[in-house]
Amino acid sequence: MNEPLLRVRGLRREFPAGEQILVVLDGVDLDIHAGELVAIVGQSGSGKSTLMNILGCLDRPSAGSYEVQGQPTGQMGPDALAELRLEHFGFIFQRYHLLNDLSAVGNVEVPAIYAGMPASVRHERTTALLARLGLGERMHHRPGELSGGQQQRVSIARALMNGGAVIFADEPTGALDTHSGKEVMKILGELHAEGHTVVLVTHDMAVAGHAQRIIEIRDGRIVSDQPTATASAPLDAPAPALQAPAEGGGLQALRDRFIEAFRMALRAMNPHRTRTFLTMLGIIIGIASVVSVVALGTGARQVILHNIASLGTNTIEIYPGAGFGDLRAAQVETLTPGDSVALAGQPYVDSAKPSVATTATAMRGNRTASTQVQGVSEQYFRVRGLELGQGSFFGHAAVDGYQQVAVIDANTRAPVRHARRSGRADTAAGQRPGARGRGHPQGCRCAG
Structure with a gap:
């Protein structure tokens, strides 16, 4: 059998x-x-x-x-x-x-x-x-x-x-x-x-x-x-x-299958055009919504990261004294510009800058403004991540030559640009405002 x-x-x-x-x-x-x-x-x-x-x-x-x-x-x-x-x-x-x-x-x-x-x-x-x-x-x-x-x-x-x-x-x-x-x-x-x-x-x-x-x-x-x-x-x-x-077999069979699948899809959609249109519209809206949400999320993330970076989360500040707010810190002279150079030479440090700060009155003509003045090196701008609106940063030669060069912010810019009203200047860069601190007034050139 x-x-x-x-x-x-x-x-x-x-x-x-x-x-x-x-x-x-x-x-x-x-x-x-x-x-x-x-x-x-x-x-x-x-x-x-x-x-x-x-x-x-x-x-x-x-x-x-x-x-x-x-x-x-x-x-x-x-x-x-x-x-x-x-x-x-x-x-x-x-x-x-x-x-x-x-x-x-x-x-x-x-x-x-x-x-x-x-x-x-x-x-x-x-x-x-x-x-x-x-x-x-x-x-x-x-x-x-x-x-x-x-x-x-x-x-x-x-x-x-x-x-x-x-x-x-x-x-x-x-x-x-x-x-x-x-x-x-x-x-x-x-x-x-x-x-x-x-x-x-x-x-x-x-x-x-x-x-x-x-x-x-x-x-x-x-x-x-x-x-x-x-x-x-x-x-x-x-x-x-x-x-x-x-x-x-071969490519011809694959081509025939693709063509027949495409024809079958068209035949299936053709009798229900309204339903097909609404379905496609829903898919398009859904994809567009997902893309928009992802784009907004990515953009918001970049803004947040930029704002966090601007706060100096990757920056360490070292002050003299026993702690923050030490009243005797001004008399401590253990921190020197050489310490900044030593720190900048470390492999884990991108850049370092020494700085001192005091308060002063900025003057230009008959206009004055109370300001905080910082004495810094050329690395200050990189450490702080600052960008100029006008002019240029001062360089290493200006620091070594003890040149009277200043870079001011927007708040200090107003009294310096007072001359603009009389038509003599349009920018603060290149102007020569003065500053009075603990002593006689000192003139300086505004680089930016």
Whole structure:
């Protein structure tokens, strides 16, 4: 006897139902040989549709084993199971499950598109299948324009598109009238005669009578497995296998898949233009909102970091005396400009500057302002991170030469620029204001 095409051993399928476990299939053993027409019958809830889903690799058993041509499906991943369904299985459903936006030709071509079949071969095979099933004049009609029997024939053509060596039919006549149901069963009988293995799930014994074997399931167990009186061949008779057309390969196949995917997307969007527009608008608004929030957050972060840096968080100030506010600090002379040079030479120090400070009165003409004057080196501006609005910083030569050069801030700028009102100057840079501290007034040049 030939090895079975489909073999099931100790199959069990259970589902959680609240705190209980619902056992749908329990200890099922079954062999189906190539070329058989098998009917699985039983009442609603008996487990026959669950068994067909497992045989078609649409579901996995909770326990037990299932082999296809000797290959255990329990060891196959989702991609391998999908490839098995694509190349060897065809499905016929009670409610057809056709895509309403596609014509009969478009629905039949869907499996071939996923298989990467070349477009020319795909179109030729689709036309031949529909013509054979009596839909030659209706192949460009959509499901809504076809009768129930015609829709079921479209689903049969779809099941055969990639070869359909094994056809699973779940209540194929359940939604049809008597005449259409007989036509569908006649087609299934012809496919069986050509060598297709057909697994038929039904609760109608008249439909099951067309099969070679009738397997009855009750409460998740096989209670009967008998040949019918109309069986025309032994169960182990060899049956020819229908070969699927060869797939396209290389860049051309990839190009065809991309084009077909793009066409399918357009066809899916075209009947629902308003919904598509609103969906795209929502996506655009969402992306724009995310980008805006990220941009605002990044900008705010940069501003905060800049403000923190301006506070001198990476700057250490060293004062003489025992502590901050020591009244004797002015008399302490342990800190010298040489200490600043020594600190600047350390590898972890970017720059260092010595400074002394006092208060003075800035004068320009008849205008005065109380100011704080600091004596600093040329490194002061880098240490403080200062930028000039006008003029320039003084350099090392000005410090070594003890030149009377000043850089003023905006508050001190007003009395220095008083001459602007008389039209003699437009900037503070280059002016020569004076300063009076503890002694005689001293003139200086404003560099910036």
